[in-house]
Amino acid sequence: MWLPPLTASPSLDQLLPGIVPDPVRGMSAADYPALGRLRVPLGMVDRPYEQLRELLVADLSAADGHLGLVGAPQTGKSTALRTLILSLALTHTPEEIQFYCLDFGGGGLVSVSGLPHVGSVSTRLERDRALRTVAELTQLLERREQEFTDRGLESMAAYRALRAQGVLEDRYGDVFLVVDGWFTLRQDYEDLEPKVMELAVRGLSFGIHLVASAVRWSEIRPRLRDMLGTKLELRLGDALESEVGPRIAATVPHQPGRGLAASGHHFLAALPRLDSSSGIADLTVATKAAVAEISTFWTGRTAPGVRLLPTRLPSTDLPPAEGDLRVALGWDEQRLEPVWHDFATTAHLMVFGDGETGKTNALRLAARAITDRYTPDQARIIAADPGRGLLSFIPRSTGSDMWWTATAWTRWRATRPSRSASASRARRSAPSSWPAATGGPGRCCSPWSTTTTCSPPAGSAPTPRCHRCFRCCRTAPRSACTWWWPAPPPARCGP
Numbered sequence: 081m082w083l084p085p086l087t088a089s090p091s092l093d094q095l096l097p098g099i100v101p102d103p104v105r106g107m108s109a110a111d112y113p114a115l116g117r118l119r120v121p122l123g124m125v126d127r128p129y130e131q132l133r134e135l136l137v138a139d140l141s142a143a144d145g146h147l148g149l150v151g152a153p154q155t156g157k158s159t160a161l162r163t164l165i166l167s168l169a170l171t172h173t174p175e176e177i178q179f180y181c182l183d184f185g186g187g188g189l190v191s192v193s194g195l196p197h198v199g200s201v202s203t204r205l206e207r208d209r210a211l212r213t214v215a216e217l218t219q220l221l222e223r224r225e226q227e228f229t230d231r232g233l234e235s236m237a238a239y240r241a242l243r244a245q246g247v248l249e250d251r252y253g254d255v256f257l258v259v260d261g262w263f264t265l266r267q268d269y270e271d272l273e274p275k276v277m278e279l280a281v282r283g284l285s286f287g288i289h290l291v292a293s294a295v296r297w298s299e300i301r302p303r304l305r306d307m308l309g310t311k312l313e314l315r316l317g318d319a320l321e322s323e324v325g326p327r328i329a330a331t332v333p334h335q336p337g338r339g340l341a342a343s344g345h346h347f348l349a350a351l352p353r354l355d356s357s358s359g360i361a362d363l364t365v366a367t368k369a370a371v372a373e374i375s376t377f378w379t380g381r382t383a384p385g386v387r388l389l390p391t392r393l394p395s396t397d398l399p400p401a402e403g404d405l406r407v408a409l410g411w412d413e414q415r416l417e418p419v420w421h422d423f424a425t426t427a428h429l430m431v432f433g434d435g436e437t438g439k440t441n442a443l444r445l446a447a448r449a450i451t452d453r454y455t456p457d458q459a460r461i462i463a464a465d466p467g468r469g470l471l472s473f474i475p476r477s478t479g480s481d482m483w484w485t486a487t488a489w490t491r492w493r494a495t496r497p498s499r500s501a502s503a504s505r506a507r508r509s510a511p512s513s514w515p516a517a518t519g520g521p522g523r524c525c526s527p528w529s530t531t532t533t534c535s536p537p538a539g540s541a542p543t544p545r546c547h548r549c550f551r552c553c554r555t556a557p558r559s560a561c562t563w564w565w566p567a568p569p570p571a572r573c574g575p
Contacts, residue, residue, distance in 0.1 A: 083133060086126050086348040088358040089337050092166055092370075095121040095135060095350055099170060106196075106378035109170050116176060117141055118254065120167040122160065122312075123349040125341055136347045138164065144309030145284045148300065149293040150321075151314025156336035157293040158188025158260055160312070162352040162367060164291065165189075165258070169197045169374055176253040178383035180213050184261030184268075185293065191367045192352075196375055199383035204264055213257075213386050214275050215414050217288060220252055221279060224286040236287045251384050254287045262294040280307045296321045312347075314339035336360070387416050401449040409445055421446075440469040447473045 093099050098111030109115065118141035125136045138147060147164070151157050165179055174196040181201040183189040193201040202210040224239070227248070233239050242248045257279060259265055266273050280290045284307075292308070294300055298321060300308075315332040316322055322329030324340045332338055337349040351358065353366035354373070389411060398408040404424040412419050421429055431442045447470060450459050456475075463470050 082128065083126070083131060086124065086338065086346065087335075089348055089360075090124060090350045091353045091356050091358065092163060092170070092350050093354040093356055095123075096167065096170055099354060101377040105173050106380075107170065107374045107376075108173075112171055115171050116173075118145070118168075118172075118177075120164070120171055121350070122163055122167060123337070123347050125343075125345050125347045127345055136341060136349070138310050138312075140289055140310065143284075146280055146290045146308045147292075147310040147312070148297075148305070148308035149291070149312045149314070150295070150297055150316065151293075151339065152295060152317040154336065155314040155339075156349060157314060158185050159337065159352065159363070160314070160349045161189065161258060161260055161291065161293060162192055163350050165192050165195070165198070165256075166352045166367070166370060166374075167350075168256070169195050172197070172253075173380070174378060174382050175251075175380060177256065178252060178254075179256045179258055180217065180386065181258040182210055182213065182260065182265065184259070184264035186261075189258065189260055191364050192371055194368070194371045194375055196378045196380075196382040200386040202386075204261075204268065207269075208388060209386060210269060211272065212388055212413075214272050214279070216386055217255060217257055217279055217283075218275060219415065220255065221283055221286055221288055225282075228286065236285065239287065251381065252287075254289060256289045256291055258291045260293050262292050263299045266299065277301070277304050280304055297323055311342055312339055314349075389413055389416070395445060395448070398445070401453050405449065405453060407446055407449040409442055440467070443470060444473045451475060 096109035096112055099107065099109050102108050102110060105115075114120075119137055119139045121135040121137050123136040125134050127133065140147065149157055149160055165181075168177055168179075177197055179192075179195070179198045181189045181193075181198065183201050184204045187203060189201055190203070192198060200209060200213055202213055227233070227250075228239070231242075233242075236254075239248070240253070243250055243253070257276065259276065265276065276290065279288055281303075283290070290307075292300065292304075296316065296318070297305060311323065313322060313324055313329065313332075315334060315338060316329055319326045319330040322340070324342065324344055328344055329340060332340060332346065335348075337351075339347055339349070341347050351360065351363060351366075352370065353363065354370040355366055357366065393411055398410075399418055401407050402420075403422070406420055406422040406424070408418040409421055410419045411417070423429070429442075429446060431439045433439050447461060447463075450461060451474070453459075461474050463474055465471060
């Protein structure tokens with residue numbers, strides 16, 4: 081007596097018995113024997129010659145902790161990934177596992193973003209979030225490597241045991257990076273692919289798992305393909321691409337969710353829903369309903385979110401200058417920590433960028449740090465600022481807004497001490513003491529805020545009766561420039 085063919089996809093509650101709320105674990109499959117062990121059912125495997133059907137189980141607890149899923153378009157890859165996420169969520173708490181998804185396959189993973197286990201879901205258009213997701217996991221890998229070294233741990237099982245006992249304070253458990261659409265990652269995020277591959281190579285020993293889907297195996301580089309211990313094939317566009325066997329791959333029917341297990345047997349993936357239905361017309365609604373139900377019964381800590389750079393960073397949020405003159409100029413994108421420039425170590429600071437990218441703001445931060453840290457007798461600012469973007473940040477008692485000419489350069493050079501070998505050595509050992517011998521200020525800072533060279537207007541040439549305006553850098557008779565008079569300077573002066 082032959083069993084009927086695999087036609088109707090089972091729902092996830094038909095594979096996981098006894099899904100009920102628990103006061104400690106939340107909504108979970110209480111009767112499942114492998115609760116919390118990273119072994120979850122994904123579908124049904126058909127063994128026709130043995131008259132047997134069994135669960136398709138993914139064991140992600142050991143060497144097979146990375147999973148690769150391949151199939152032609154519209155064969156159910158995103159649905160199978162949602163089934164995997166829901167199955168793990170029903171057998172683990174948000175403190176045991178966390179998911180961080182790169183949804184490049186058309187938005188299929190957005191429906192599970194409400195799970196307390198999911199820290200972030202990034203679509204193809206959210207480039208900053210995708211970059212930050214990989215950066216967060218890379219930093220987690222580095223921290224765990226250091227923790228393993230400090231405590232002499234040999235395996236992730238020992239790490240989980242210490243964390244369960246409360247010896248380790250780590251908000252992350254086993255972390256899954258889910259990439260739906262590997263070809264998009266390679267094409268649109270070329271700089272991310274080597275970082276994700278590095279996570280796959282080094283991360284499994286430290287509890288970081290990779291789950292990737294692709295249209296064909298050839299989209300995944302051989303080095304990474306060898307790291308995918310758990311491989312599932314849905315129907316392929318070209319049976320010759322199969323790693324199970326081209327001849328048997330050609331027999332997979334055109335049915336979403338049908339594929340081949342590593343043993344060569346056909347399987348049918350389960351649907352991510354908990355209402356015992358096999359319909360796919362309302363699958364997204366049913367998935368969101370299951371996600372909302374799981375989230376309702378969980379009252380503990382959720383998965384840590386992905387930290388992003390703020391769209392606006394007020395200067396008041398930066399820490400004050402430290403030490404001799406260590407200035408915070410901004411926020412680091414990788415570690416989300418202040419970016420410091422230490423003038424005691426590197427005396428010069430050069431800021432490059434296109435127009436309206438913040439070059440003048442960076443100089444304003446440096447000027448503000450100088451005026452906050454030193455008195456006018458200790459530091460002097462000489463600004464070459466034809467755009468007048470720094471004038472309001474430099475007090476008259478600290479600096480002067482002059483256009484740097486050859487005469488001004490010669491005059492400033494005359495105030496400096498002799499550059500003999502002994503004086504140079506003294507300056508290197510005590511950079512703040514050289515002007516004291518001449519009675520000048522303790523420091524001389526020269527912020528330049530310009531990217532072009534000013535010149536007289538076309539058709540005009542400097543004459544002995546003309547002077548260069550310090551405000552607008554135009555050559556004009558003195559009487560025509562209101563900067564020479566007590567009245568406030570206009571937007572433009574000169575003829």
